[in-house]
Amino acid sequence: MLTYSLVDLHGKSLYQYLYDCIRSDIQNGVLSPGEKLPSKRAFAKNLGVSVITIESTYAQLMAEGYIVSEARRGFFVADIHGQFLPVSDKTDLVKEDTQTAVLYDLVSNRTLTDNFPFATWTRLMRRLIHEEAPALLQIPPAGGVIKLREAIAKHLRDFRQITAEPSQIIIGAGSEYLYGLLVQLLGRDKLYALETPGYQKVRQVYAAQDVEVVSIPMDEKGIRPDCLRDSHGDVLQISPSHHFPTGIVTPVSRRYELLAWANENNNRFILEDDFDSELRLSGSPIPALFSIDVSDKVIYLNTFTKTLSPTVRISYMVLPPPLAKRFYEELGFYACTVSNFEQYTLAHFISEGFFEKHIGRMRKHYRSLRDQLLEALSQTFPPGSIRIKEEEAGLHFLLDLNTTLSDEALKQKAGARGIRISFLSDYQDGSQEADFSTHTAVLSYSGLHQEDIPSIVRGLYEAWRSQR
Amino acid sequence: MLTYSLVDLHGKSLYQYLYDCIRSDIQNGVLSPGEKLPSKRAFAKNLGVSVITIESTYAQLMAEGYIVSEARRGFFVADIHGQFLPVSDKTDLVKEDTQTAVLYDLVSNRTLTDNFPFATWTRLMRRLIHEEAPALLQIPPAGGVIKLREAIAKHLRDFRQITAEPSQIIIGAGSEYLYGLLVQLLGRDKLYALETPGYQKVRQVYAAQDVEVVSIPMDEKGIRPDCLRDSHGDVLQISPSHHFPTGIVTPVSRRYELLAWANENNNRFILEDDFDSELRLSGSPIPALFSIDVSDKVIYLNTFTKTLSPTVRISYMVLPPPLAKRFYEELGFYACTVSNFEQYTLAHFISEGFFEKHIGRMRKHYRSLRDQLLEALSQTFPPGSIRIKEEEAGLHFLLDLNTTLSDEALKQKAGARGIRISFLSDYQDGSQEADFSTHTAVLSYSGLHQEDIPSIVRGLYEAWRSQR
Numbered sequence: 001m002l003t004y005s006l007v008d009l010h011g012k013s014l015y016q017y018l019y020d021c022i023r024s025d026i027q028n029g030v031l032s033p034g035e036k037l038p039s040k041r042a043f044a045k046n047l048g049v050s051v052i053t054i055e056s057t058y059a060q061l062m063a064e065g066y067i068v069s070e071a072r073r074g075f076f077v078a079d080i081h082g083q084f085l086p087v088s089d090k091t092d093l094v095k096e097d098t099q100t101a102v103l104y105d106l107v108s109n110r111t112l113t114d115n116f117p118f119a120t121w122t123r124l125m126r127r128l129i130h131e132e133a134p135a136l137l138q139i140p141p142a143g144g145v146i147k148l149r150e151a152i153a154k155h156l157r158d159f160r161q162i163t164a165e166p167s168q169i170i171i172g173a174g175s176e177y178l179y180g181l182l183v184q185l186l187g188r189d190k191l192y193a194l195e196t197p198g199y200q201k202v203r204q205v206y207a208a209q210d211v212e213v214v215s216i217p218m219d220e221k222g223i224r225p226d227c228l229r230d231s232h233g234d235v236l237q238i239s240p241s242h243h244f245p246t247g248i249v250t251p252v253s254r255r256y257e258l259l260a261w262a263n264e265n266n267n268r269f270i271l272e273d274d275f276d277s278e279l280r281l282s283g284s285p286i287p288a289l290f291s292i293d294v295s296d297k298v299i300y301l302n303t304f305t306k307t308l309s310p311t312v313r314i315s316y317m318v319l320p321p322p323l324a325k326r327f328y329e330e331l332g333f334y335a336c337t338v339s340n341f342e343q344y345t346l347a348h349f350i351s352e353g354f355f356e357k358h359i360g361r362m363r364k365h366y367r368s369l370r371d372q373l374l375e376a377l378s379q380t381f382p383p384g385s386i387r388i389k390e391e392e393a394g395l396h397f398l399l400d401l402n403t404t405l406s407d408e409a410l411k412q413k414a415g416a417r418g419i420r421i422s423f424l425s426d427y428q429d430g431s432q433e434a435d436f437s438t439h440t441a442v443l444s445y446s447g448l449h450q451e452d453i454p455s456i457v458r459g460l461y462e463a464w465r466s467q468r
Numbered sequence: 469m470l471t472y473s474l475v476d477l478h479g480k481s482l483y484q485y486l487y488d489c490i491r492s493d494i495q496n497g498v499l500s501p502g503e504k505l506p507s508k509r510a511f512a513k514n515l516g517v518s519v520i521t522i523e524s525t526y527a528q529l530m531a532e533g534y535i536v537s538e539a540r541r542g543f544f545v546a547d548i549h550g551q552f553l554p555v556s557d558k559t560d561l562v563k564e565d566t567q568t569a570v571l572y573d574l575v576s577n578r579t580l581t582d583n584f585p586f587a588t589w590t591r592l593m594r595r596l597i598h599e600e601a602p603a604l605l606q607i608p609p610a611g612g613v614i615k616l617r618e619a620i621a622k623h624l625r626d627f628r629q630i631t632a633e634p635s636q637i638i639i640g641a642g643s644e645y646l647y648g649l650l651v652q653l654l655g656r657d658k659l660y661a662l663e664t665p666g667y668q669k670v671r672q673v674y675a676a677q678d679v680e681v682v683s684i685p686m687d688e689k690g691i692r693p694d695c696l697r698d699s700h701g702d703v704l705q706i707s708p709s710h711h712f713p714t715g716i717v718t719p720v721s722r723r724y725e726l727l728a729w730a731n732e733n734n735n736r737f738i739l740e741d742d743f744d745s746e747l748r749l750s751g752s753p754i755p756a757l758f759s760i761d762v763s764d765k766v767i768y769l770n771t772f773t774k775t776l777s778p779t780v781r782i783s784y785m786v787l788p789p790p791l792a793k794r795f796y797e798e799l800g801f802y803a804c805t806v807s808n809f810e811q812y813t814l815a816h817f818i819s820e821g822f823f824e825k826h827i828g829r830m831r832k833h834y835r836s837l838r839d840q841l842l843e844a845l846s847q848t849f850p851p852g853s854i855r856i857k858e859e860e861a862g863l864h865f866l867l868d869l870n871t872t873l874s875d876e877a878l879k880q881k882a883g884a885r886g887i888r889i890s891f892l893s894d895y896q897d898g899s900q901e902a903d904f905s906t907h908t909a910v911l912s913y914s915g916l917h918q919e920d921i922p923s924i925v926r927g928l929y930e931a932w933r934s935q936r
Binding site for chain 1 (some may be wrong): 492495496497498500578581584586590593594597601602604605606607608615618619621622625626627641642644645648652656669672673676677678773777778779780781782798799801802803804805806807808809810819821824
C-alpha cells in the first residue's frame, strides 16, 4: 500500500504533508493515471493517522483535480496529462513536430538497440559489483580507470597496430566532450581545419566552443594538402579511414603528405577521428594515421557509442606523449567524466574478448543489411538510373541518381513517404560552390530493420520515378 | 586481504607481475594513501608464493616511493599526491613524489567510500536491468533522462522549496562539465565574478575555458555588492548556502541585494552552486537563491558526487525558462554525458526515497565525526590557543590559531607528522592583500575515519606546540 514516512514533516501539518506527497507522486508519475488509491480507512490505518486527515487530504486533491472519486469504487489518480508535462508548454520549450512522421530514417547514424550485447554487459556489471566493489568507489585519475585504459591499449595494439601506453589514453563521456577538452589542450586561438563535406555536428561543437574553423575541400584521396597549406589552419580534424559522408579512404601517400604538413610547424596537429573503422565491412582495416606518425603529431580519437550503444557514453583519445604530459599538467585537475561502473564494465567487456566478438557479430549484421539494401535497389530501380559508390566501408554508402530534380525536391518527395534521407549537398558548409550536377544520396543504414528494406526501397523508387 | 590472480602473468615474472599489480592499484587509487599493506609473510601465504618474492616486490615499490615502511608497524601506501600520472616512466610522465607520506588528509573534501549506499544502489541497478531494459537503450534528450529530471524536480520541491519543471533541469557528467556548458550558453566573452577566498578548482576550470574572471572580496555576509558592481562582472558564481572555505551563509537581505545587481543588466546572471546544502548539520536549510528569484536570473547547480560518491559522475543545473529554451536551441545538439544506466539508477534511488534516507544517515555520520573532532581539539589544546568557527554548516570548520608561526610553517610542521591541512590563506587568488594576522586552518573532515581522530588532534598539537 501507498506509504509515506511521517518521521519528518518538514514543518508542515500532517494533512499538508500528505497532500504534498501524493500530489507530487501524481505529477511525478510515481502514481499513474487510473491507479486506485487506498481506501480512506485502510490508508489511515496504514499510516497511523486519523481517517479525518486522509479525508481532508483526498478532498483537497479532488478539488484541485489530481484525483477523482467514483461511486462505490473509490479514489483514482486523475489524468493530469496536459497540466503537467515534463517539458512545460508555458515556456514553449517543446518543439512540436508537424512534419509527416518519419517512418524510416536513412540519415541518422544511430545503431539499433537490439544489437546491444545487453546480457553480457549486465552480467559483467553484476559480477563486478561483487568482485570489484572497492575499486568501483576509488576515484580514478583524470584520464580514467587504469584497467580500462590498459584494455583499450591492448585492443589498439592487437586490432589497430597502434602502440600506446595506457597513460596516453584519456577516457571521456563522448567524443563531443573530448573535442572540448582538446580545444582546451591545443588552444582556443588555433584555427581548426575541417573536411568539407563533413559531419555538421563537429562544426556545431566547435562553434559552441568559440573556435574558428576553416573548411578544406577534398579530392578523391581526401583532404587536399595544397588547400590545407593555404588555409593557415593549425589543427586538422579528419577521418582518413573512412570519411563521412563521401566514404573516401585516404591512401598512405596522402597520409604522409598530411603528416609532412603537420611537421612544418610546432603548432600543427592532426586529430584522427577513427569513429567507425571497427565496422569496416571488408578488406583489412587501413593502418591508423596515429600508427605511422613518428613525430607526436597525431591525436587518435575513437568511441564506443557507435560499436556498443549511444546511451553508453564512453569515448577515448590517445595523445602523443608530450601532449599527454601537458594534459596532466594543465588539465589533470578535471575529474574523469565517466562513472567507474561503466568504465570497469567496459574494461572487462574488452579484456575478456566480448568486444571483439561483438564487433564480429555487428560486421556480419551490417554486411547482411547492406547486401539486402543493394539487392533491393538494383532490382527496383531501372538500370542506369542509379549508381552505388563506396559500399565497402562503414555504415553508409552513396547513391548517384540520374535525375533532373533538385536535391531538395528529392528529399521532400521521399519525406512525403515517411523516408528521411540526406544528400552530399547537405554536408557542405556553404563556403564553397560545390559541383552538384550529380545528385548523390547518402544512405546510412545502421538504424534500419531488415524487414523494412523492401518498403524503403519501393518508397524511394515511387517518390523519385516522376521527374517533376 | 589484498589478493591478485596469478593465473595469467602476461609473460612477466612473478615478482614483476606483483609489482605491476600493486603499483597500478596505488596509482589507480584502489590502494589509498596510508592504507596498510599485508605483512610479507601473510601476503606470501595468501598468494601461495615465497616470502622472498613479496620481499623483492615491496623493496622495489619502496625504492620507487610507492610504499613506505614504518618500524614495527609494517608497510603503508605512500601518498603519491593526487597528481599521479599513470604512466610509463619512459615518457617521463610520472612525477615522483618524495614528500613524507600523508596519513591524514584534512584538505580533501572527498567522502569515504564506506558511506556509499552500495547495496541499495546495486540492487536498484540489477532491478532496472530487468525492468527497464528498453528504456536503458533509448537515447535521452540533451538535458538527460526525463525520469531522473522528474525525480530531481520533486526532490528540489520537497527539500529545497525550489519549483522547477523537469524541462529546466540539465543533467551532466559532473559540475566541471556543467561549468563548461554554461560558458557556452552564457558566453565566453562575459566576465565571470568569483568569490575570494574560494575553490581553486573553479578558477582552474574557467582558466582552461579561456574565460576572464574577476575576484570579488567578501565580508561576513558573503560577496560585497559594491565590489561586485565595481568589477563589471557579468556572471556571478557563488555558494550562498555555505561558502567554502569561510563557511559564510549569505543572509536573505544580501541575497536580495545580489538579485538586484543581476536585474540591472540583461547580461547578468548568478550561478548558485549549492554543492553541500544537503549536508548542512543543523538548523533548517537556507532557501536557495533560485527559489526567491522572480526574474529568471539565477542558475541553480548541484551535484551527487558529494552526497553519493565522487565516482558517480552526476551533477545537474536548473536553468530559468528563457535560458532553458536557449539551451535546447543552441546546445541541444549535444548528447547527454551521463549514461542511461546511471541516470535510471539515480532516478529510482531518489524517487523511492533512498536518497532522502541516505542524506539523513550521512548528516548523522558527519555530525558525530565533527563532534568527536571538536571534543578532541578542546581537550587537547590549552584554552585560548584555538578558537573554532563555522562548525554548523557543511563538512569543514575553521580553526583560529593563536601562534607566531606562519601558515606555511604550520602546514610544514603538520605535514612532517603526516597530516595534510590547509589555511584560509591558501584559498586567496593572490590579487588581494588579505589580512592574515590571524591564522585560520580549514579542517575538512569528510574523509576522516572516526578512529583516527585522536591521532590527528594529538599530531596537530605536537606539531604546533613549539612556536619555532
